[in-house]
Amino acid sequence: MVTLRHNRIYVLPTMFGALYAATAVLVLIGAINYQLSLAYLFAFVLIGLGHAALLQSYRNLLKLELHALVAEPVFAGDTAHFPVALANTGKPPRRALSVSLHGQPASWVESVPRDDATIARLPVATTGRGWLGMPTLRIDTTYPSGWCKAWSYANLDARCLVYPRPEDDPPPYHGQHGDQGQRRVHGDDDFAGLRNYVPGDMPRQIAWKQFARLDTLLVRQDERHEGHAWLFDWHALPELGTEARLSRLTAWIIAAEANGDRYALALPGSTLPRGNGPAHRHACLQALALFDRMTP
Known part of the structure; x- marks a missing residue:
């Protein structure tokens, strides 16, 4: 199990968030140049909203618990699925989460209710037989505004057994x-x-x-x-x-x-x-x- 604490979460503005921040700065510069009270008010409202959006994106991941569950065996060449439980203990619902394994397609988690858990099945392509270790997990969110992206990484102790690929057209078995x-x-x-x-x-x-x-x-x-x-x-x-x-x-x-x-x-x-x-x-x-x- 991994708990996402403050030192594991990263936050940066998205492209839209960077444009929003540039707009707030330009409004503030205009207010300073022309000494317009309403322009000051508008600039500070924009900055406050941006800061609140950044904080909410960060809190959407904070103290979220990640539990690796048992993966079902697959045959070589098929797609393995690692089930991961996202547990939300005593916090407001977590929304709009994207969970993926390194180099693999992401799975979308719409919501994790308070005091509940949601299971995400994360796909991994297989090539050879044997034990397949779970790659590094990445979870990110742009909730609630899309202005900021918060993300984190986790290494969970999980593996999936990959059987040999059965022969496509084998002869009748004998022995x-x-x-x-x-x-x-x-x-x-x-x-x-x-x-x-x-x-x-x-x-x-x-x-x-x-x-x-x-x-x-x-x-x-x-x-x-x-x-x-x-x-x-x-x-x-x-x-x-x-x-x-x-x-x-x-x-x-x-x-x-x-x-x-x-x-x-x-x-x-x-x-x-x-x-x-x-x-x-x-x-x-x-x-x-x-x-x-x-x-x-």
Whole structure:
């Protein structure tokens, strides 16, 4: 977390603000030359308004808290998004904020209410796999008049995992084929029958219609099909280079997950056991993303 304090905030006039300041100075010079009271009044009003605008731009950032949140993994070549929470504790609403990461497009935050937070998703283009550190954050505002710009920088401790880019048109996955055919396991897909209620069963599993008719608690038994099990082996692709192997293995993992197959991943020095599901998919793709062998 970073809190924007007075020593982190910079303020300068915008182009329009510089023209406004020049106009105020010219009016003041004219008032001095011609000793016109109304010209003095007008010049001092312009200067006072300019000073108030500068102060409000500065206060629009003062004590704003920046929190880096967890970034979702992406594939190499896609755009990563770093979520940053802008928290406004005990201060008036902050308005018209522009938040960006170094060299990347800015995200517009219209308002951060008092004692509340707003999340900005900051895009970063990715090229290679591995951990992508969050670049330097810049936040600026020209609120309320557009005459002054206040800005600040922050370095937040955040990173995003970038998976290898999957091969565009991979061949059908193959390898050491494990459990042949399909087998049935307990799940939520197909109705398989009823059994007596056992303490600990979920209420949603109870067959309420049968309970109303028989006055006996029965529980649904469901089954689902589980596909084949595969081993995706690094050493089974000797004809490919390092990044090409990672790209193909990534594509096979995505395809196996979509097909409902169980799969294992064998890399030099480590093997992930067979499984499937979002957690297993992430573990396998993370192992590929962080693979550091530089030769085939």
